[in-house]
Amino acid sequence: MCKNQINPIHCIIPPYMLKKLMESGNKKIADMAINTNFRNYRFRNDRIFFHNASLKEKRILGLISKQVGKELLQMEVYDCKQKTDLAGAILLWDSKNNQKITSLAGKNVIKGGKASWDFYSQLFGRNSIDNKGLLIKQYVHFDKGMDNAYWDGRRMVYGDGDGTVFTSFTSDIDIIGHELTHGVMENEANLDYENQAGALNESFSDIFGIMIKQRFNNQDVKKSNWLIGERVMIGPKYALRSMKAPGTAYLNHPELGNDPQPATMDKYQNLPNTSAGDWGGVHINSGIPNFAFYVAAYNMGGYAWDTTGRIWYAVLTDVKLTQNAKFADVKNLTIVNAEKIYGINSPEVKAVKQGWAEAKV
Amino acid sequence: MKVKLIRTGGFIPVTKAAETEVNLTDKELVRLLEVIQQDPKAHRIKDGNYYELNAGKYSSPVDLEKVPHEYKALFSKLKNDLKIIK
Secondary structure (H helix, E strand, O other): OOOOOOOHHHOOOOHHHHHHHHOOOOHHHHHHHHHHHHHHHHHHHHHHHHHHOOHHHHHHOOOOOOOOOOOOOOEEEEEOOOOOOHHHOEEEEEOOOOOOOOOHHHHHHHHHHHHHHHHHHHHHOOOOOOOOOOOEEEEEOOOOOOOOEEEOOOOEEEOOOOOOOEOOOOOOHHHHHHHHHHHHHHOOOOOOOOHHHHHHHHHHHHHHHHHHHHHHOOOOOOOOOOEEOOOOEOOOOOOOEEOOOOOOOOOOEOOOEOOOOOOOHHHOOOOOOOOOOHHHHOOOOOHHHHHHHHHHHHHHOOOHHHOHHHHHHHHHOOOOOOOOOOHHHHHHHHHHHHHHHHOOOOHHHHHHHHHHHHOOO | OEEEEEEEEOOOOOOEEEEEEOOOOHHHHHHHHHHHEOOOOOOOOEOOEEEEEEEOOEEEEEOHHHOOHHHHHHHHHHHHOOEEOO
């Protein structure tokens, strides 16, 4: 929502709209639109400069903490006591006091939150969700039997599950990493949460979620089963998603039927952009970029976070990744970034191309 | 009249619904829907759940955090009764 109450065109508006306003017969509106366009141009260039700046330049400009590499995790965990009032939740644990706790859900999110923070900090020098040391807030035991976990724009919230189909949504590190990555995404490209951009948003969360789990468990691409939420879903045959074989995470489930995820672009599902349509299938079509990542990572071998993960993180933080990006845009950006990191004719570039080819993007 | 609460969305998109009989006039129902209507411009919560209330000819996306005290028990029952739509 626009917070500028004085001049509505100072809000972020799409370029086509701005172009129309600049051509307006009303001089005042046209002038403001030209000013806005000028500011946008400067802002874009600033963003590119800051993105490409060296650590020394960033430090001099005060963009990062002077104590690079010494940032400390700041995290708080709250118990909602099965209510829906986040403001009334009780502080269970904080990183300053490191209290001893008995809540399993609390222990799970501390472990998952630390693993996620370490992942971003140690591999990419990222200082928390916003890269400015944001305090991570996690809320457990939200609502009675809520079978879900979400990122609400400021914090991560987890339900205990219904006890029949799902158990606590804190049970898998990949889910905690998934939700935290939604926060990272909101601070980077902030991909729209609908249609292909939304499916990419979901895919980035799954990709970083699985890598956080793999790193925590020291699993290479062959050792990992590439399942998201394998503990959350009750029953040994079930998981929430499979990145290795989208569409097979659960089959003939008594309540849920079959996993609807496609693995390839020819099976892309055109769904309505409504909540009932999963905002154009954001959790469904994410199977396609997930599969591309899996194939690329598998072909590269070793630890996914050391190779494919670096490429995908470079894309996640690439100023060229636009809010309404499509699968083909991310395909191109992963190839360009792989070429930058590993060289044009490298096996890594070949593996990335193979990944997208297998996913038929 | 019958009211039906439908829940959609989530980490994996699952639709759940629950129905119950209520003793509300049309006027009371319209007033309730006005109060609890979901703001269409609200920030889209990643992996969030969304609710819709259907009652006769009326249907509206609703925000359960806005439910007035006198209707809390009704919505609590509906939420507890939610079943997966296969």
